[in-house]
Amino acid sequence: PQPIYLSDYRPPAYRVTHTELTFDLDPAATRVKARLHVERHPDREPGAPLELDGEQLALKAIAIDGQALGEDEYALTERGLRVDGVPERFLLDTEVEIAPEDNTALEGLYRSGGMFCTQCEAEGFRRITFYPDRPDVMATFSTTVIGDAAGLPVLLSNGNPVERGELPGGRHFVTWEDPHPKPSYLFALVAGDLKKVEDRFTTMSGREVTLQIWVEEENLGKTDHAMASLKRAMRWDEETYGREYDLDRYMIVAVNDFNMGAMENKGLNLFNSAAVLTHPQTATDAAFQRVEGIVAHEYFHNWSGNRVTCRDWFQLSLKEGFTVFRDQCFSADTNSAPVKRIEEVSFFRTAQFAEDAGPTAHPVRPDHYIEIGNFYTLTIYEKGAEIVRMLCNLVGWEAFRRGADRYFSRFDGQAVTIEDFVNCMAEASGHDLSQFLLWYSQAGTPEIDAHGEYDYANGVYRLVLRQRTPATPGQPDKLPLHIPLRLGLVGTKTGRDLPMTLDGEDLGTDGVIHLREEEQEFVFTDVAEAPVPSLARNFSAPVKLHFPYSREDLAFLLAHDSDGFNRWDAGQRLALLALDDLIAAHRNGVEKVMDPRVVEAFRHLLTTEADDKAVLAEMLTLPSEAYIAEQQPLVDVDAIHAAREFVKQSLATALRDDFRRLYEEHRSEAPYAPEPEQIAARSLKNVALSYLVSIEDEEGIELAQRQFEADHNMTDVRQALTLLVHSSRGDLADPALRAFGEKWAHDPLVMDQWFSIQVTRPQSDALDRVKFLMDHPAFSLTNPNKVRALIGAFAQNRVNFHRLDGEGYRLLADVVIELNRLNPEIAARLVTPLTRWQRFDETRQELMKAELERIRGEELSPNLYEVIEKALA
Numbered sequence: 001p002q003p004i005y006l007s008d009y010r011p012p013a014y015r016v017t018h019t020e021l022t023f024d025l026d027p028a029a030t031r032v033k034a035r036l037h038v039e040r041h042p043d044r045e046p047g048a049p050l051e052l053d054g055e056q057l058a059l060k061a062i063a064i065d066g067q068a069l070g071e072d073e074y075a076l077t078e079r080g081l082r083v084d085g086v087p088e089r090f091l092l093d094t095e096v097e098i099a100p101e102d103n104t105a106l107e108g109l110y111r112s113g114g115m116f117c118t119q120c121e122a123e124g125f126r127r128i129t130f131y132p133d134r135p136d137v138m139a140t141f142s143t144t145v146i147g148d149a150a151g152l153p154v155l156l157s158n159g160n161p162v163e164r165g166e167l168p169g170g171r172h173f174v175t176w177e178d179p180h181p182k183p184s185y186l187f188a189l190v191a192g193d194l195k196k197v198e199d200r201f202t203t204m205s206g207r208e209v210t211l212q213i214w215v216e217e218e219n220l221g222k223t224d225h226a227m228a229s230l231k232r233a234m235r236w237d238e239e240t241y242g243r244e245y246d247l248d249r250y251m252i253v254a255v256n257d258f259n260m261g262a263m264e265n266k267g268l269n270l271f272n273s274a275a276v277l278t279h280p281q282t283a284t285d286a287a288f289q290r291v292e293g294i295v296a297h298e299y300f301h302n303w304s305g306n307r308v309t310c311r312d313w314f315q316l317s318l319k320e321g322f323t324v325f326r327d328q329c330f331s332a333d334t335n336s337a338p339v340k341r342i343e344e345v346s347f348f349r350t351a352q353f354a355e356d357a358g359p360t361a362h363p364v365r366p367d368h369y370i371e372i373g374n375f376y377t378l379t380i381y382e383k384g385a386e387i388v389r390m391l392c393n394l395v396g397w398e399a400f401r402r403g404a405d406r407y408f409s410r411f412d413g414q415a416v417t418i419e420d421f422v423n424c425m426a427e428a429s430g431h432d433l434s435q436f437l438l439w440y441s442q443a444g445t446p447e448i449d450a451h452g453e454y455d456y457a458n459g460v461y462r463l464v465l466r467q468r469t470p471a472t473p474g475q476p477d478k479l480p481l482h483i484p485l486r487l488g489l490v491g492t493k494t495g496r497d498l499p500m501t502l503d504g505e506d507l508g509t510d511g512v513i514h515l516r517e518e519e520q521e522f523v524f525t526d527v528a529e530a531p532v533p534s535l536a537r538n539f540s541a542p543v544k545l546h547f548p549y550s551r552e553d554l555a556f557l558l559a560h561d562s563d564g565f566n567r568w569d570a571g572q573r574l575a576l577l578a579l580d581d582l583i584a585a586h587r588n589g590v591e592k593v594m595d596p597r598v599v600e601a602f603r604h605l606l607t608t609e610a611d612d613k614a615v616l617a618e619m620l621t622l623p624s625e626a627y628i629a630e631q632q633p634l635v636d637v638d639a640i641h642a643a644r645e646f647v648k649q650s651l652a653t654a655l656r657d658d659f660r661r662l663y664e665e666h667r668s669e670a671p672y673a674p675e676p677e678q679i680a681a682r683s684l685k686n687v688a689l690s691y692l693v694s695i696e697d698e699e700g701i702e703l704a705q706r707q708f709e710a711d712h713n714m715t716d717v718r719q720a721l722t723l724l725v726h727s728s729r730g731d732l733a734d735p736a737l738r739a740f741g742e743k744w745a746h747d748p749l750v751m752d753q754w755f756s757i758q759v760t761r762p763q764s765d766a767l768d769r770v771k772f773l774m775d776h777p778a779f780s781l782t783n784p785n786k787v788r789a790l791i792g793a794f795a796q797n798r799v800n801f802h803r804l805d806g807e808g809y810r811l812l813a814d815v816v817i818e819l820n821r822l823n824p825e826i827a828a829r830l831v832t833p834l835t836r837w838q839r840f841d842e843t844r845q846e847l848m849k850a851e852l853e854r855i856r857g858e859e860l861s862p863n864l865y866e867v868i869e870k871a872l873a
């Protein structure tokens with residue numbers, strides 16, 4: 001497979017202004033007729049051949065302006081169809097046959113259970129019909145869907161239904177019209193025996209919109225939260241960005257077999273059922289919040305993605321980074337904002353930092369790719385969102401909003417680039433953003449080494465910052481970035497933020513400094529007392545910041561920082577320092593001793609009235625093993641696990657009564673609601689429970705058992721079951737596990753959780769459980785959710801996946817090899833943990849590389865080929 005380069009971009013030779021499709025649905029042989037209204041692109045020379053993308057299509061007929069083409073008048077290539085000597089403007093008719101039931105890749109038209117559905121982003125439409133399948137070709141669509149009236153009573157596509165009727169042979173049809181020009185990746189079709197839940201929304205200009213969520217009958221009781229979230233998101237986008245919805249109906253369909261989380265097809269979103277269905281008995285608080293975020297994300301795409309789309313797939317972050325930023329702000333507005341930020345950042349620093357430091361590191365705007373499906377990454381999405389967030393902070397919200405207005409109105413109905421977006425922000429704010437643009441082209445996580453000094457005699461604080469971005473594949477040398485850092489100087493006497501004056505300018509008590517050079521000194525004057533700096537508040541830039549904080553400094557910030565995020569971060573840094581010592585002790589075989597300063601800091605947290613309980617729950621949570629691993633030069637999975645368990649048990653032993661009290665204080669019999677206050681209470685209670693169970697005395701175990709049996713809601717049940725199953729008293733958990741598995745055998749989303757809980761246990765039988773569960777009737781390799789819940793979750797089980805006998809790696813590679821044939825996109829994602837081999841000791845490196853080599857020996861899909869070649873480069 002050959003890479004595609006951004007620098008080779010050219011506008012399409014021909015564009016399509018209107019597309020008429022007719023689907024005659026059949027699982028084995030669906031017929032797709034397409035009539036394309038084609039015209040030469042004004043910027044391209046006349047006489048170019050017409051080249052259409054098409055894969056796995058059996059061509060049955062082709063005509064131009066009603067004249068059938070003979071076999072010598074067109075050419076079928078590996079990638080599609082080519083016709084020479086076409087007119088300037090013409091009608092192209094084709095008919096193809098496809099087999100949805102054989103489509104296990106879940107791209108294009110496929111079957112999920114008894115229904116037909118589509119996934120076209122990024123390049124799935126070419127598996128439906130011959131087409132210029134690229135985002136800069138935008139057409140209005142008219143789609144007729146024909147299906148069996150009994151088996152497929154519901155026939156949906158984008159836009160509005162304009163005609164329906166009966167056909168001979170028990171068949172029926174519906175015709176849909178989408179008046180908004182759109183690229184093919186936003187096309188969608190759904191047919192099945194579905195039921196709907198309906199609601200209404202009145203837009204700010206008074207238009208009535210019908211909202212529908214379509215599900216299989218048994219899921220009718222699980223749509224309330226998604227519907228409420230949708231309405232909140234619609235209102236939020238009106239109030240925050242002045243954007244309203246533009247069709248008469250907005251449909252969401254829940255699909256069980258889905259590669260991604262969800263898809264923003266115009267007027268007809270398709271959702272992985274895990275990203276839309278919730279019920280207090282089946283979904284955790286985290287799942288409720290995820291659903292809210294994804295529903296909002298897909299809705300926000302209607303403007304940032306659909307009305308204004310990407311010129312080419314190198315610009316993917318144009319729509320994804322901006323839309324993630326939008327959904328993050330929405331979630332922050334509807335929940336505890338600092339907790340949202342803490343969750344985002346701890347995930348980001350664990351997973352995106354790892355990606356940016358590994359062999360598949362790429363810029364937020366890549367300059368080449370082999371398979372675009374491999375670029376739906378944390379870098380494009382989450383780092384892209386961090387860049388937009390920096391932009392917003394740089395220019396200020398008002399200018400950012402003006403820039404967004406400019407962007408939406410200037411480019412409405414167009415396919416544009418990242419520069420177009422950034423230029424709108426520059427114009428609206430008057431800022432020079434040219435250095436800032438480097439964030440889009442340089443891969444790797446910038447690191448800042450900072451140190452500071454307080455001059456008592458003159459009341460001056462000098463802060464020196466030095467930045468460097470490590471080399472990444474294909475990018476050995478990096479330029480200095482423009483990094484905005486929000487900071488405060490916290491006075492050590494008063495515990496308050498001190499007023500800051502920088503170069504005579506008043507920065508207030510919480511301000512932004514701009515690092516643009518490789519090294520820069522910032523001199524703050526009139527600093528009344530010795531400060532501890534609180535740097536990169538609220539994670540103001542996606543960087544690794546090193547400052548030589550003492551443990552006393554960190555304990556001080558943990559108690560006094562006015563920035564909730566940095567208070568939490570100080571606690572994490574403090575715990576990490578203690579963990580470092582313990583990891584070293586474990587490796588050297590010396591006795592582990594708990595740092596009393598950490599115990600005291602936790603005691604302080606537990607005994608002081610918290611202003612935000614949700615933040616407190618985060619503060620009481622130790623950094624994950626994956627995050628600790630990210631901080632180590634070389635990952636020692638066993639030492640990390642042992643050190644973290646030791647800290648947890650030491651805290652539990654020392655502070656048992658406090659945890660016990662916390663647990664009791666936050667128990668509640670109130671009916672479940674996914675509301676911030678309740679969620680915060682449950683988090684606190686469940687964090688406390690995890691400490692109490694960690695020492696495995698009768699009391700803790702019994703509390704967990706009672707919580708499981710009380711069966712109040714899934715958040716509590718899942719936590720209790722997980723703690724029991726993950727304890728070394730796992731035998732106690734077996735009856736609970738069995739009862740749970742039987743009770744929920746009919747519910748695939750709950751069974752996913754049942755799988756994950758078992759295969760993430762630290763005990764050494766985890767791998768055998770995976771093998772055993774792969775034969776469970778509820779498991780299926782063709783369902784991405786199941787693969788993620790069982791195999792993906794096991795690969796996160798650090799001590800067992802990284803077993804020294806290599807069995808964990810072998811199991812993953814076996815599954816990847818099978819999925820390479822069934823579902824290349826999922827295969828290429830699942831293999832990720834093996835690609836991080838450089839981070840481990842030599843023995844494990846060899847074992848991991850051997851499995852990558854074994855995979856390389858297969859006949860690989862382009863997806864897996866690209867990832868494996870990078871991993872072994």
Ligand code: DPP
Binds near residue numbers: 121260262263264298
């Ligand atoms: N465009 C889709 C999304 O991010 C891809 N899954 O919402």
Ligand code: ZN
Binds near residue numbers: 297301319320323
């Ligand atoms: Zn998206």
